[in-house]
Amino acid sequence: MTDSLLSVEDLHTQFDTEDGTVQAVDGVSFDVEAGETVCLVGESGSGKTVACESITKLIPRPPGKITGGSVNFDGEDLTELSGKALRAYRGGRIGHVFQNPQGALDPVYTVGDQLIEAIQLHRDVPKSAARERAVELLDRVGIGDVSERIDDYPHQFSGGMKQRVVIAMALACDPDLLIADEPTTALDVTIQAQVLRLLDDLQDERGMAMLFVTHDLGVVAEIADRVVVMYAGKVMETGDVYQVFENPSHPYTRALLDCLPGRGRALETIGGTLPDPTGPPDGCRFHPRCPHAVSECETGDQPDFEDVGGEHDVSCVLHDETHDLPNAMEADDD
Amino acid sequence: MTENARIGGEGGERDAVLAVRNLEKHYPVRSGLLRRVTGHVKAVDGVSFDVREGETVGLVGESGCGKSTTATSLLRLEEPTGGDVYFDGEDITEYDEDAQKEFRRRAQMVFQDPNSAFDPRMTVGESVAEPLGIHGLRDQDRQRKIVKDILERVGLSASDADRYPHEFSGGQKQRIALARALILNPDLLVADEPVSALDVSVQAEVLSLLDDLQQELGLSMLLISHDLGVVRQVCDRVGVMYLGELVEMAPMEELFANPQHPYTEALLASIPDPDPRQRGGAIELTGDVPDPSNPPSGCSFHPRCPRVVPPGDYDFPEGSFREVLDFRLAVESDDIDDDLSTAADVREAYDIPAALPDGDADAVLSAAIEDVLAGDTESAAERLSDAFSTVCEREAPGLAETDAGHPAACHLHGVASQHAPPELTSDD
Numbered sequence: 087m088t089d090s091l092l093s094v095e096d097l098h099t100q101f102d103t104e105d106g107t108v109q110a111v112d113g114v115s116f117d118v119e120a121g122e123t124v125c126l127v128g129e130s131g132s133g134k135t136v137a138c139e140s141i142t143k144l145i146p147r148p149p150g151k152i153t154g155g156s157v158n159f160d161g162e163d164l165t166e167l168s169g170k171a172l173r174a175y176r177g178g179r180i181g182h183v184f185q186n187p188q189g190a191l192d193p194v195y196t197v198g199d200q201l202i203e204a205i206q207l208h209r210d211v212p213k214s215a216a217r218e219r220a221v222e223l224l225d226r227v228g229i230g231d232v233s234e235r236i237d238d239y240p241h242q243f244s245g246g247m248k249q250r251v252v253i254a255m256a257l258a259c260d261p262d263l264l265i266a267d268e269p270t271t272a273l274d275v276t277i278q279a280q281v282l283r284l285l286d287d288l289q290d291e292r293g294m295a296m297l298f299v300t301h302d303l304g305v306v307a308e309i310a311d312r313v314v315v316m317y318a319g320k321v322m323e324t325g326d327v328y329q330v331f332e333n334p335s336h337p338y339t340r341a342l343l344d345c346l347p348g349r350g351r352a353l354e355t356i357g358g359t360l361p362d363p364t365g366p367p368d369g370c371r372f373h374p375r376c377p378h379a380v381s382e383c384e385t386g387d388q389p390d391f392e393d394v395g396g397e398h399d400v401s402c403v404l405h406d407e408t409h410d411l412p413n414a415m416e417a418d419d420d
Numbered sequence: 421m422t423e424n425a426r427i428g429g430e431g432g433e434r435d436a437v438l439a440v441r442n443l444e445k446h447y448p449v450r451s452g453l454l455r456r457v458t459g460h461v462k463a464v465d466g467v468s469f470d471v472r473e474g475e476t477v478g479l480v481g482e483s484g485c486g487k488s489t490t491a492t493s494l495l496r497l498e499e500p501t502g503g504d505v506y507f508d509g510e511d512i513t514e515y516d517e518d519a520q521k522e523f524r525r526r527a528q529m530v531f532q533d534p535n536s537a538f539d540p541r542m543t544v545g546e547s548v549a550e551p552l553g554i555h556g557l558r559d560q561d562r563q564r565k566i567v568k569d570i571l572e573r574v575g576l577s578a579s580d581a582d583r584y585p586h587e588f589s590g591g592q593k594q595r596i597a598l599a600r601a602l603i604l605n606p607d608l609l610v611a612d613e614p615v616s617a618l619d620v621s622v623q624a625e626v627l628s629l630l631d632d633l634q635q636e637l638g639l640s641m642l643l644i645s646h647d648l649g650v651v652r653q654v655c656d657r658v659g660v661m662y663l664g665e666l667v668e669m670a671p672m673e674e675l676f677a678n679p680q681h682p683y684t685e686a687l688l689a690s691i692p693d694p695d696p697r698q699r700g701g702a703i704e705l706t707g708d709v710p711d712p713s714n715p716p717s718g719c720s721f722h723p724r725c726p727r728v729v730p731p732g733d734y735d736f737p738e739g740s741f742r743e744v745l746d747f748r749l750a751v752e753s754d755d756i757d758d759d760l761s762t763a764a765d766v767r768e769a770y771d772i773p774a775a776l777p778d779g780d781a782d783a784v785l786s787a788a789i790e791d792v793l794a795g796d797t798e799s800a801a802e803r804l805s806d807a808f809s810t811v812c813e814r815e816a817p818g819l820a821e822t823d824a825g826h827p828a829a830c831h832l833h834g835v836a837s838q839h840a841p842p843e844l845t846s847d848d
Binding site: 230246303304308328359 | 591619691696697698
């Protein structure tokens with residue numbers, strides 16, 4: 087699809103470590119259309135953060151390196167850009183919100199100064215105009231008493247308030263795409279609900295697209311239009327949020343949904359751990375932990391995507407025409 | 421000793437392994453050149469509950485509500501500033517050194533972050549065996565045998581004893597921490613956010629392990645978590661804390677099915693529902709947890725409560741008083757936006773309807789809005805606070821029995837609340 091706002095294709099990002107090369111992102115493709123919310127889901131170590139940091143080349147280099155694929159943003163391949171051209175996108179047309187608001191703010195500058203810096207970096211406006219804009223932004227994200235609080239330092243804000251400041255900063259230049267990496271994981275549930283609502287409202291207001299990284303399927307159900315499930319550097323399943331939740335077709339997605347706490351007393355567990363990133367298994371990356379694995383899962387590459395209806399794609403041999411679905415999976419498959 | 425006798429005397433409480441009564445932990449706030457004490461942060465302010473034999477009790481609440489301080493104070497890892505803690509009927513604050521050491525053996529704790537819970541230079545076996553040595557079992561061979569046993573019990577292999585903590589994943593480290601806590605065969609396990617540093621898939625594993633071990637060993641457990649989903653998985657009874665106080669205590673299923681405190685309601689509604697067709701069900705709480713060194717008057721939840729009790733003199737339909745109170749609080753703190761130029765704008769900004777159903781109330785409100793528009797916020801504030809004051813800001817509700825059969829601290833449940841003694845043993 088050429089009209090996507092962001093189109094990540096066959097992205098490969100690797101890190102050189104003492105134990106060998108880690109393919110953190112190994113051939114990942116997904117699109118984000120203008121105005122939609124795409125969620126990247128997976129356990130820690132599945133490569134979701136590296137995938138979204140690769141978009142604006144935020145990965146530290148060395149040891150990290152993008153070794154293949156392309157990231158097309160509005161017709162331009164960001165992997166080809168460097169230096170100044172790239173900075174126009176970072177924080178300009180693409181905003182970032184990170185997991186830990188504490189680490190995203192400089193403790194020795196007031197939040198106002200940091201916002202003004204972000205605005206002036208991308209726009210040629212006098213300081214007074216930038217300050218006005220900063221007040222407007224802070225007010226929009228729900229910081230009360232802005233005229234007083236704008237000159238406060240980050241430590242004078244609570245965690246939820248800090249995350250609001252970081253969101254204001256990411257919005258400073260009216261981005262077309264907001265990349266939010268676990269923005270609510272460090273927050274309490276009540277504050278999480280506030281921040282999710284805020285992001286949703288802002289998105290409606292500005293028609294901005296959002297790439298949201300999280301490990302919490304509850305949050306995904308709350309905000310996503312489409313879902314990309316990652317495991318060990320590969321995409322396992324992608325589809326519309328309703329399709330993925332109501333007809334999870336990859337055993338990994340199913341397992342993730344089953345281990346959500348609070349759905350009755352009996353708790354399903356996945357068992358096992360993510361494979362060693364320096365030497366991932368052949369075949370489907372999930373086969374050592376998969377309850378439905380067959381011999382074909384153990385050889386070759388990650389299976390090709392099979393379309394299981396609509397734009398719902400699954401990388402699992404069981405959905406290949408030559409296989410009968412095992413009973414356990416078929417039962418739920420409408 | 422009357423308190424002690426009462427605990428032994430009442431049938432429902434006889435089998436309480438742990439009985440906490442009015443526990444308080446106040447930290448002094450010092451300021452100025454001489455570091456004088458200028459106030460107190462009431463981290464835990466009069467918390468009472470029981471943990472019975474073989475029971476798992478959960479404590480939930482937002483960060484800063486005092487749940488972790490409750491745990492550390494009741495184990496005397498920090499000295500409580502008030503209240504009593506009875507362990508097996510004995511007051512732990514009166515323990516001498518030997519009794520204290522025995523208590524330390526019988527009550528164990530698991531912490532949130534498994535990465536900082538181990539000495540990186542000790543093998544896992546050494547770390548897990550350390551409590552054995554402290555409590556008198558110094559025979560290396562026997563220590564080794566017990567360690568291997570317990571490691572297998574928590575789902576690791578005996579050979580893991582010779583490896584170092586960094587070789588394990590977060591979930592495995594939490595299992596090791598659990599092994600170390602259980603090696604002395606304790607009666608009470610206090611687990612402070614044992615899974616919040618772990619991935620969902622690993623959380624599920626550790627929680628089901630906790631549940632299994634608890635049933636196998638007949639442990640009593642106090643589980644502290646901010647995540648109601650986690651609590652629901654393993655707890656029999658749950659206490660909800662807000663700003664140092666227990667606001668509701670109920671059997672787990674009942675708390676989820678029939679919450680009696682508006683805060684519990686809001687907490688439950690904030691859990692993201694893993695069903696994409698059920699979006700936007702959250703009751704939104706305005707604002708953050710208040711500053712504990714300067715808590716609000718009356719019920720400490722009233723500035724955020726969506727169901728704050730309206731004044732008796734006027735007729736407010738259910739749930740419509742919150743907006744008016746928000747307006748009043750904004751006027752009192754002189755925080756009204758200068759851009760608002762007409763009465764309609766002001767009403768819209770605070771989500772107040774064009775006319776309140778009660779004519780008298782609307783007259784007061786209209787007059788106050790006029791004052792605000794004329795720039796006289798002081799008399800507006802006076803007008804509003806005279807007319808619209810709520811019982812929630814005047815009186816602190818005590819924990820009292822509700823119609824649902826479990827106690828909650830909220831003015832919505834009758835006015836006699838402050839006279840009823842805290843009765844914390846709900847029937848099950």
